[in-house]
Each structure stands twice: as C-alpha cells, then as structure tokens.
Amino acid sequence: MKKQLLLINLGLTVVTSSFASLPFTSNFFIDKLNQSKASVQKIMKSHDGYADFSGHWVGTCDNEPEEELTMVIKQSSDSSSIEIDNKKILIDAISTEAVNQNFETEGNIAHYRWNEDGQSILGTLLQYSKTGNMSQGDMKSYVGKFSLSKDNEKLVINFTFSVFTDGILNNNITSRCVYNKS
Incomplete structure (x- = not known):
C-alpha cells in the first residue's frame, strides 16, 4: 500500500x-x-438590486425542530460580502480555511455567489475533518450545496450534503431552515 x-x-x-x-x-x-x-x-x-439579508434572525431547521438557532447577518453596501455572526464571507470568491492541531485536522473550501437575479446566495462546500492518528482511518468528508433566500420576509436556508467516511459514501443530508427577523 x-x-x-x-x-x-x-x-x-x-x-x-x-x-x-x-x-x-x-x-x-x-x-x-x-x-x-x-x-x-x-x-x-x-439586475437592479440584491436581496438584503441583514438582520438578527431566529429560527429552526427541519432536521432538529426543537433547537432554536440565532444568527446576525450584515451585508456590505455593495453586496460583495456578508458577515454571519462576525465572520466575513466574500461573495463571488473561493475561500479556504484549515486548522491543524495535534492529532486533529479540519478544513473547508467554499464558494458563495449570487444567483442570476440577485435574490439568492448560492454556495458549494467541501469540508473535511480527522481526529486521531491518521493510520486509524475515520476521515470525514462533506460535499454539498446550499442557498440563502427570502420568502415573505423569512430567511430560508436549504442545504444538501453527502457525507463520506474514508472515501465511502455513508449518508446524504438534506435540510431546510427557516428564520424570522427579530
């Protein structure tokens, strides 16, 4: 090998x-x-304008309806970036992050972009994580897509991910989260 x-x-x-x-x-x-x-x-x-996702949002996701989630979104005036809970995200750019510590590594590659009419933010994501000795296996990878849009003044986030362990597909996750402005 x-x-x-x-x-x-x-x-x-x-x-x-x-x-x-x-x-x-x-x-x-x-x-x-x-x-x-x-x-x-x-x-x-x-197009003339972009959807404005700015605000303090409270909501739930259909895969865990009992857990209330909150987030604060700030959108730049030129709509070239958004900030979610103080984390700046560039739109129409590819971003990468990685953290390596003793016997632990994780990282992601993400691409956020506006849809053609500027009313939704679409994204793709590749994420990986590994805890423990590398020879022990259990490397997790997540590949998927997501979207942020507004529907009747509600923020709607949809996502679909495939989960791999050591390169073997073991789960597909689809969820819809709906937030109200507070």
Missing part, C-alpha cells in the same frame, strides 16, 4: 512539474482569470 501511495505521489509530482514548466501556462491562466472576471461583472450588472 505504501508503495502505491509513493508511486501516485511521484506521478503527481512529475505531471504537475511538467505542466507548470510549459511556456504558455502562466498566460493561459491569466487569460482565463480575466475572462472569469468579465463574466462575473456581467452577472452582477444584469
């Missing part, structure tokens, strides 16, 4: 370094980045 992992790592190193040394690579990615920026600007200009 260790030989297989070593061969895979070596193969990835060779492929990655070969690709990175190609003379057109940097221009290729710069061109793609500029195209991406232009398409985001087109989407952002395609």
